[in-house]
Amino acid sequence: xxxxxxxxxxxxxxxxxxxxxxxxxxxxxxxxxxxxxxxxxxxxxxxxxxxxxxxxxxxxxxxxxxxxxxxxxxxxxxxxxxxxxxxxxxxxxxxxxxxxxxxxxxxxxxxxxxxxxxxxxxx
Amino acid sequence: xxxxxxxxxxxxxxxxxxxxxxxxxxxxxxxxxxxxxxxxxxxxxxxxxxxxxxxxxxxxxxxxxxxxxxxxxxxxxxxxxxxxxxxxxxxxxxxxxxxxxxxxxxxxxxxxxxxxxxxxxxxxxxxxxxxxxxxxxxxxxxxxxxxxxxxx
Numbered sequence: 047x048x049x050x051x052x053x054x055x056x057x058x059x060x061x062x063x064x065x066x067x068x069x070x071x072x073x074x075x076x077x078x079x080x081x082x083x084x085x086x087x088x089x090x091x092x093x094x095x096x097x098x099x100x101x102x103x104x105x106x107x108x109x110x111x112x113x114x115x116x117x118x119x120x121x122x123x124x125x126x127x128x129x130x131x132x133x134x135x136x137x138x139x140x141x142x143x144x145x146x147x148x149x150x151x152x153x154x155x156x157x158x159x160x161x162x163x164x165x166x167x168x169x
Numbered sequence: 170x171x172x173x174x175x176x177x178x179x180x181x182x183x184x185x186x187x188x189x190x191x192x193x194x195x196x197x198x199x200x201x202x203x204x205x206x207x208x209x210x211x212x213x214x215x216x217x218x219x220x221x222x223x224x225x226x227x228x229x230x231x232x233x234x235x236x237x238x239x240x241x242x243x244x245x246x247x248x249x250x251x252x253x254x255x256x257x258x259x260x261x262x263x264x265x266x267x268x269x270x271x272x273x274x275x276x277x278x279x280x281x282x283x284x285x286x287x288x289x290x291x292x293x294x295x296x297x298x299x300x301x302x303x304x305x306x307x308x309x310x311x312x313x314x315x316x317x318x319x320x321x
């Protein structure tokens with residue numbers, strides 16, 4: 047059975063670019079789900095099986111850090127790995143994300159090679 | 170390295186890796202104009218140790234070509250896709266500027282990106298105390314400008 051990924055980013059452009067980068071990196075998923083913020087993501091996760099999540103940090107309504115905090119309190123989804131993809135590179139913010147369960151981070155802008163390097167070992 | 174050089178380096182990196190488009194910084198000093206016609210501006214605010222705004226000003230024709238290359242599809246009018254793409258470019262550029270200026274990532278906050286577009290609009294200095302850096306970039310489809318207004 048194949049794997050499913052959830053992309054969380056308020057920019058529809060960036061969600062398309064991440065999806066394209068996954069294909070260019072040779073990483074295939076059965077389903078690529080999309081959400082525009084943490085609230086949409088939590089709603090989607092109630093109904094869909096997701097194997098890995100790629101999430102932005104700065105988003106309206108519920109940002110990536112708040113999403114991680116909320117996800118950690120939900121037993122059904124708390125173990126799904128989350129990789130942050132963001133313009134944020136500050137050690138404090140990335141450190142906070144990792145303390146809340148994020149397994150790594152990719153800085154925007156990124157190349158398909160970088161996506162493969164970081165995401166590949168997690169699959 | 171001065172902030173001007175950092176903006177040039179960041180802009181070229183974003184365009185080459187994400188937009189699949191090479192751009193070169195213009196040697197010409199840009200006109201000191203605040204009126205933009207038939208254009209779109211993506212902007213992001215900075216708050217904290219440094220306050221200011223980062224903006225990317227594109228004539229519509231350039232914005233359409235950039236969005237088309239970014240998304241890998243033909244784009245014929247200024248629409249939500251163009252606004253989202255130009256806003257995201259400002260977001261990435263703002264993130265890079267924050268990395269340059271910030272000591273730990275938490276002393277400067279970035280706003281969410283937004284866009285302005287129209288037949289004619291006036292983009293003024295956020296504050297008299299703000300230092301303004303404007304750099305022109307040339308793409309195959311035309312010239313656009315990146316502007317940083319910064320107040321410490």
